[in-house]
Amino acid sequence: MTDSHGDPLPVSGAWREGDPVGGRNWFRPAMPLGLERGGVLPGYQIAYETWGTLAPDGSNAVLVLHALTGDSHVAGPAGAGHPSPGWWDGLVGSGKALDPARWFIVAPNVLGGCQGSTGPSSAGPDGLPWGSRFPGLTIGDQVAAETGLADHLGVGEWALVVGGSMGGMRALEWAVREPERVRRLAVLAASARSSADQIAWTATQIAAITSDPGWRGGDYYSARPGDGPHGGLGIARRIAHLTYRSEPELAARFDRRPQPGEDPASGGRFAVESYVDHHAAKLVRRFDAGSYVRLAEAMNLFDAGAGRAGVAEALRRVTATTLVGGVDTDRLYPLAQQRALAEGIRGAEMRVISSASGHDGFLVETEQVAKLLTDLLAA
Ligand SMILES: CC(=O)SCCNC(=O)CCNC(=O)[C@H](O)C(C)(C)COP(=O)(O)OP(=O)(O)OC[C@H]1O[C@@H](n2cnc3c(N)ncnc32)[C@H](O)[C@@H]1OP(=O)(O)O
Numbered sequence: 263m264t265d266s267h268g269d270p271l272p273v274s275g276a277w278r279e280g281d282p283v284g285g286r287n288w289f290r291p292a293m294p295l296g297l298e299r300g301g302v303l304p305g306y307q308i309a310y311e312t313w314g315t316l317a318p319d320g321s322n323a324v325l326v327l328h329a330l331t332g333d334s335h336v337a338g339p340a341g342a343g344h345p346s347p348g349w350w351d352g353l354v355g356s357g358k359a360l361d362p363a364r365w366f367i368v369a370p371n372v373l374g375g376c377q378g379s380t381g382p383s384s385a386g387p388d389g390l391p392w393g394s395r396f397p398g399l400t401i402g403d404q405v406a407a408e409t410g411l412a413d414h415l416g417v418g419e420w421a422l423v424v425g426g427s428m429g430g431m432r433a434l435e436w437a438v439r440e441p442e443r444v445r446r447l448a449v450l451a452a453s454a455r456s457s458a459d460q461i462a463w464t465a466t467q468i469a470a471i472t473s474d475p476g477w478r479g480g481d482y483y484s485a486r487p488g489d490g491p492h493g494g495l496g497i498a499r500r501i502a503h504l505t506y507r508s509e510p511e512l513a514a515r516f517d518r519r520p521q522p523g524e525d526p527a528s529g530g531r532f533a534v535e536s537y538v539d540h541h542a543a544k545l546v547r548r549f550d551a552g553s554y555v556r557l558a559e560a561m562n563l564f565d566a567g568a569g570r571a572g573v574a575e576a577l578r579r580v581t582a583t584t585l586v587g588g589v590d591t592d593r594l595y596p597l598a599q600q601r602a603l604a605e606g607i608r609g610a611e612m613r614v615i616s617s618a619s620g621h622d623g624f625l626v627e628t629e630q631v632a633k634l635l636t637d638l639l640a641a
């Protein structure tokens with residue numbers, strides 16, 4: 263099976279020998295998953311990694327939920343089956359905020375993703391890639407799959423559920439849907455429902471992918487290598503990446519400088535152009551366009567208040583000790599959205615992460631996030 267670049271998908275990577283703290287496992291429930299938008303998903307799997315050991319009384323389990331293009335590899339180096347190094351390496355490990363000596367840390371790859379969990383690039387019931395037949399998912403469906411994983415692992419109640427961005431949506435959904443199973447909650451750089459601005463940015467990214475002739479209606483997996491919608495996926499990433507960073511940061515880092523050795527006036531690139539090209543190329547090498555579209559749709563549909571008499575009512579269900587974090591320069595999920603979340607959840611505390619990096623601040627400012635989690639875990 264190939265990705266949108268025509269390269270083999272990194273879906274079958276086994277646990278790497280020598281990984282100091284983690285291993286990847288698969289949860290394959292026997293029951294199909296009924297979906298909120300209709301239909302069922304038969305025979306799915308959730309890839310996950312764990313660090314540490316579940317305490318006999320089950321009190322030390324921590325669920326870490328990744329963002330749009332993240333994966334189960336929260337910590338540790340890149341390697342076979344892990345195209346990127348751990349995205350929160352500064353937070354998980356000996357002496358860190360989430361120390362495996364104390365906590366049993368679980369990180370699943372999201373349902374619909376492409377890093378081990380079932381998604382559009384996975385084989386469907388007939389053995390062929392799901393492609394366009396892969397059903398539309400919601401954040402609620404993804405959390406439902408994760409509750410199955412929690413049952414499988416013997417985790418009745420999470421000591422902490424934490425996530426940023428799309429991971430923050432899932433963390434919030436967990437605390438609203440399963441309040442008795444979430445003792446502490448950390449929602450970072452997210453909101454209770456996707457805003458018009460977020461929907462528009464995401465829809466534009468989806469359009470970039472689906473208008474690439476290589477998309478083939480979502481059924482490009484048997485195209486010859488290199489013939490998938492990698493151009494469209496790269497444009498989607500360029501758009502997304504700019505929303506993840508801040509304007510002052512780009513000005514300070516790149517200004518109008520040309521990329522070394524290139525002249526923008528003669529067909530060369532500005533340094534900032536080369537920077538977004540680089541991030542596009544990197545994502546295209548490690549991510550599947552079909553997953554990007556399905557996950558982006560789920561984010562756009564997210565509204566914690568849907569079917570629950572509105573956001574205020576939904577947030578009232580949360581019983582977890584809650585910390586909401588936002589990044590002061592986040593132009594995609596502005597602070598006002600996290601403030602509203604913190605106001606709506608009983609007893610929740612609001613923390614502001616100071617960063618030049620915009621939305622990506624929740625990934626970059628690991629020291630501040632570590633402090634936030636350490637404080638919450640001490641509560
Ligand atoms: C929670 C999650 O699930 S998120 C998933 C995790 N990973 C990703 O999303 C990967 C995409 N990257 C990102 O989102 C961000 O880069 C982060 C948050 C991971 C890291 O942010 P930062 O440390 O600030 O990195 P920054 O945005 O400056 O990018 C650095 C890269 O740009 C490259 N770069 C910088 N300037 C230029 C330039 N002018 N031309 C080309 N490349 C450039 C660097 O060489 C570096 O490359 P590398 O990442 O291949 O080593």
Ligand SMILES: N[C@@H](CCO)C(=O)O
Pocket residue numbers: 329330331332426427428506621622
């Ligand atoms: N850089 C992150 C940000 C999304 O919130 C990602 O790609 O998942």
